[in-house]
Structures are given as structure tokens and as C-alpha cells.
Amino acid sequence: MKRTGPIVRENAKTVHEPERLDLVVRGGRVVTPEGVLDLEIGIVRGKIVRLAPSVTDATDLELEAEGRYVFPGILDAHVHFNEPGRADWEGIATGSAALAAGGGTMFFDMPLNSEPPVLDAAGLREKRALAEEKACTDFALWGGLTPGNLDKLAGLRDAGAIGLKAFMCNSGIASFPNVDAKTLREGMKRAAKLNLPVAVHAEDEAMAAALTEKIKAAGRTDARAWLDSRPVAVELEAIRTALEIAGETQCALHIVHVSSPEGIALITEARLQRVDVTAETCPHYLLLNDKDVERLGPLAKCAPPLRDEKRRKALWAELRAGHIQTVGSDHSPARPEMKDSANLFAVWGGIGGVQHGFELLLSECEKTADQDLPIFAAVLARNVARRFQIDDRKGQIGLGRDADFSLLDYGKARTIKQEDLWTRHRISAYVGEKSRVRVTHTYVRGTPIYADGRFTNLPQKGQFLAPHRPRC
Numbered sequence: 359m360k361r362t363g364p365i366v367r368e369n370a371k372t373v374h375e376p377e378r379l380d381l382v383v384r385g386g387r388v389v390t391p392e393g394v395l396d397l398e399i400g401i402v403r404g405k406i407v408r409l410a411p412s413v414t415d416a417t418d419l420e421l422e423a424e425g426r427y428v429f430p431g432i433l434d435a436h437v438h439f440n441e442p443g444r445a446d447w448e449g450i451a452t453g454s455a456a457l458a459a460g461g462g463t464m465f466f467d468m469p470l471n472s473e474p475p476v477l478d479a480a481g482l483r484e485k486r487a488l489a490e491e492k493a494c495t496d497f498a499l500w501g502g503l504t505p506g507n508l509d510k511l512a513g514l515r516d517a518g519a520i521g522l523k524a525f526m527c528n529s530g531i532a533s534f535p536n537v538d539a540k541t542l543r544e545g546m547k548r549a550a551k552l553n554l555p556v557a558v559h560a561e562d563e564a565m566a567a568a569l570t571e572k573i574k575a576a577g578r579t580d581a582r583a584w585l586d587s588r589p590v591a592v593e594l595e596a597i598r599t600a601l602e603i604a605g606e607t608q609c610a611l612h613i614v615h616v617s618s619p620e621g622i623a624l625i626t627e628a629r630l631q632r633v634d635v636t637a638e639t640c641p642h643y644l645l646l647n648d649k650d651v652e653r654l655g656p657l658a659k660c661a662p663p664l665r666d667e668k669r670r671k672a673l674w675a676e677l678r679a680g681h682i683q684t685v686g687s688d689h690s691p692a693r694p695e696m697k698d699s700a701n702l703f704a705v706w707g708g709i710g711g712v713q714h715g716f717e718l719l720l721s722e723c724e725k726t727a728d729q730d731l732p733i734f735a736a737v738l739a740r741n742v743a744r745r746f747q748i749d750d751r752k753g754q755i756g757l758g759r760d761a762d763f764s765l766l767d768y769g770k771a772r773t774i775k776q777e778d779l780w781t782r783h784r785i786s787a788y789v790g791e792k793s794r795v796r797v798t799h800t801y802v803r804g805t806p807i808y809a810d811g812r813f814t815n816l817p818q819k820g821q822f823l824a825p826h827r828p829r830c
């Protein structure tokens with residue numbers, strides 16, 4: 359197939375048309391969770407109004423996507439852009455730009471590591487105002503669930519929080535304390551009444567603390583020591599506790615960054631028992647393993663930690679089996695000096711992968727695109743929108759929905775370089791990795807924000823989305 363760059367053609371305007379389209383995307387292979395379809399897309403005022411093998415309406419612009427996949431805008435439900443308060447770690451402008459360069463059209467920012475963290479309605483409104491000013495993609499905001507803010511949850515709901523996030527182990531941020539089982543139970547009871555999903559970082563604090571103390575006492579601080587301090591059992595213990603409480607309280611539970619196939623198995627079993635639970639994993643658990651922690655050191659430190667190769671492969675099998683509902687980046691960057699020590703316990707944990715993590719997953723699908731891309735359209739977009747009740751507007755290339763999409767070009771392998779990064783700090787565990795796919799364009803509500811490696815200067819500001827949940 360001849361590969362030509364997408365061409366935007368401006369047609370002569372005709373004055374007699376009752377309704378013209380603003381844009382038609384032609385010649386692309388549209389990825390839906392049901393399959394890859396040869397469809398053209400007609401867009402008016404940021405919404406998809408035509409979806410057909412051939413769109414014949416008059417249009418102002420055409421985007422030629424021949425030879426490319428049109429992929430639904432990625433909804434990254436798990437980022438830490440750290441603003442306000444720690445914008446020197448990332449910030450909303452650079453974080454959302456990096457997301458868009460990787461095909462993302464919306465992020466859900468976590469309530470930490472901004473300062474103050476989002477623990478009440480005022481905190482949420484402050485972050486919302488900043489993001490409305492600085493984000494180039496649409497966004498939603500998580501509120502926090504901590505021992506001190508149980509009476510603020512209704513306020514967070516009313517201010518439009520997409521859900522609540524709790525830590526079952528130390529978060530590393532003093533202003534965001536973790537919950538014990540009792541507080542989590544009380545919080546989830548209240549969240550259920552408020553129709554707010556609760557996301558948990560599932561690692562058992564007591565087990566992790568005891569193991570860490572033992573390993574540090576033995577004088578071990580290297581990569582293997584870090585991995586040994588948080589074995590799969592630490593994750594499984596917390597997942598069991600969270601599932602039990604979700605069953606009791608009937609609260610919608612979302613377990614973020616599940617790192618092990620054993621964790622997914624527990625969640626799958628609970629879903630069969632009709633517990634309202636979904637599982638998220640992250641690109642790094644599917645792309646990297648424990649050997650990469652030894653190779654990359656601090657750049658590959660995250661919690662839960664990366665697992666062995668056998669588990670990494672098993673996680674792909676769980677994904678393809680439909681047992682993992684969403685994939686989020688857990689983009690958690692820091693200043694470079696916070697990543698600069700041979701002592702893995704001393705450096706900041708978190709993988710900054712918002713730009714290339716998803717792309718590298720899609721790169722893995724080069725030979726199996728027609729089978730695998732629909733799975734990714736589900737876990738990166740549709741399922742996220744459904745779980746968090748924004749599927750009236752987001753999550754699919756479908757009639758009446760926002761025209762959020764990217765164009766994917768499979769071609770020659772290229773090596774990811776430091777200068778490709780749009781994040782504030784040009785550090786990433788993925789520099790040096792080979793990608794066989796390139797995101798050439800990203801459109802948010804029908805407007806191109808990223809095209810051919812550059813950001814357009816079209817006026818585009820991110821919109822805040824709140825769930826369309828019924829009020830209780």
C-alpha cells in the first residue's frame with residue numbers, strides 16, 4: 359500500500375447548503391471495540407454526525423487517512439500532573455501535551471501529588487480552573503478518600519469528581535495519608551450512597567512495611583531489594599481486602615495498576631460473584647519486567663513493582679481474554695534529581711509514560727492489528743468512558759459523540775529518543791525502545807491539536823467533564 363501523508367484539502371464553500379460538515383475523515387480504517395471498519399467520519403461542531411462507508415455531504419475540510427488507522431481518543435484515567443503545588447515535577451500543560459502526542463484526548467488527574475491534594479470541593483475547583491486554562495485535552499478530576507475527609511465526599515461529588523482515590527499503603531506524600539480497612543469501609547459505604555466509584559492503590563501497608571524494614575536492616579538498597587520488598591503477595595492481600603469491602607458496601611471499586619495475573623484472577627473471580635469491580639493495569643506491566651528494574655534503576659521504579667517475564671506474558675493473556683477492563687498510564691514523573699541515586703528506596707517511585715506507553719502497546723499489535731486494536735479500543739477508551747459514566751460523549755468513534763481520535767501509522771521501526779519527549783523533564787523508561795507505530799495526528803472535539811510531530815496553534819482548551827450519574 360502506498361503511504362502518503364494525510365492531506366487536508368480546503369474545498370470551495372457553497373452558500374446554498376443547509377448544513378455543511380466541518381470535516382470528513384476519508385480512507386482510514388476506523389477502530390471500534392467490535393472490529394476494524396472501513397468508514398468515513400463526518401464532523402460538525404466537534405461531534406461525529408456521519409459514519410458510513412462513504413460520506414457524500416458537502417464539507418469544508420477533508421482529512422485523508424488512507425493507509426492509517428483511526429483510533430478512538432485515548433482516555434487516560436490515571437495521571438499525576440502534580441499541579442498545583444508541584445508543577446516543577448510535571449504540570450498540566452506539558453503533561454497533557456505529552457498525552458496528546460501519544461494519541462490521548464482526555465486525562466483524569468489523581469488527587470495527589472498536587473499540593474494541596476484534592477480532598478474537598480474547593481481543592482477540586484482550584485485544580486479545575488487551572489486545567490481549564492492549561493490543558494490541551496479534555497479532563498476529569500479525581501477526589502481523594504483519606505482518613506480526614508470523609509465528610510467532604512458529598513462536596514467532591516457535587517463539584518464533579520469522577521471518583522475517589524484511596525491508598526491502602528503509604529502514598530509517599532505526607533498530605534495524602536493512607537486508609538486502613540476500617541476507614542476504607544466507611545468511605546466506600548458513603549461513596550456507594552453518593553454513586554461515586556472508589557479507586558484503590560492495592561498494596562498491604564503492614565506487609566510492605568515489615569518487608570522493607572527487614573531488607574533495609576540487611577543493608578540492601580539495590581533494584582532487587584526494592585522488588586523483594588513488594589512481592590505479589592503484598593498486592594494480593596490488599597486486593598482481597600478491597601474486594602471484600604466492595605462486596606459488603608456495594609460500592610463500585612476500581613483497582614488501579616494491577617501488576618500481576620494473580621491479582622487479575624482475584625478480580626475476575628469477584629466479578630463472577632457480582633462484585634462491582636474493574637481492573638486497571640498499566641503499559642509498564644505489559645512492556646517491562648523485573649530485569650528492566652535492574653537495567654534502568656530509578657527510571658523503572660514503581661509500586662507495585664514490575665514483575666517477572668512469565669507474569670508479564672500472562673498479563674497479556676489476561677488482557678486478550680477480556681479480564682482487564684482498563685489500561686491507564688499512571689504517569690508519575692518527578693524532578694530528575696529525585697531519580698538520581700543507587701539506593702532504590704531513596705528515589706521517587708513512578709514511571710513517566712504518558713506519551714509512549716500506549717504507543718508501545720499498539721506497536722506490539724503491528725502483525726495482529728485487526729484482532730488486537732479492537733481490544734485496545736475497549737480498554738483505552740470505551741470501557742473507561744463507561745466505567746466513569748462519560749460514555750454519552752466519550753470513548754468511541756460513534757454517532758453523536760465527541761470527535762476525539764488519533765491517526766496511527768504502522769511503518770518502519772523507530773527508536774524513541776529523548777528529544778521526542780514533550781514532558782517537562784525529558785526522562786522516560788521508554789527512551790531507546792523501538793516503536794513500529796507513529797501517532798501522526800490527534801483531534802480533540804474535531805480540532806487537530808497535534809499533527810505530524812508538532813502542536814497546532816489552533817485555539818483549543820481542555821473541557822472539564824463530570825460524570826452523567828444520577829443525583830442521589
Ligand SMILES: [Zn+2]
Nearest residue numbers: 436468688690
Ligand atoms: Zn498513580
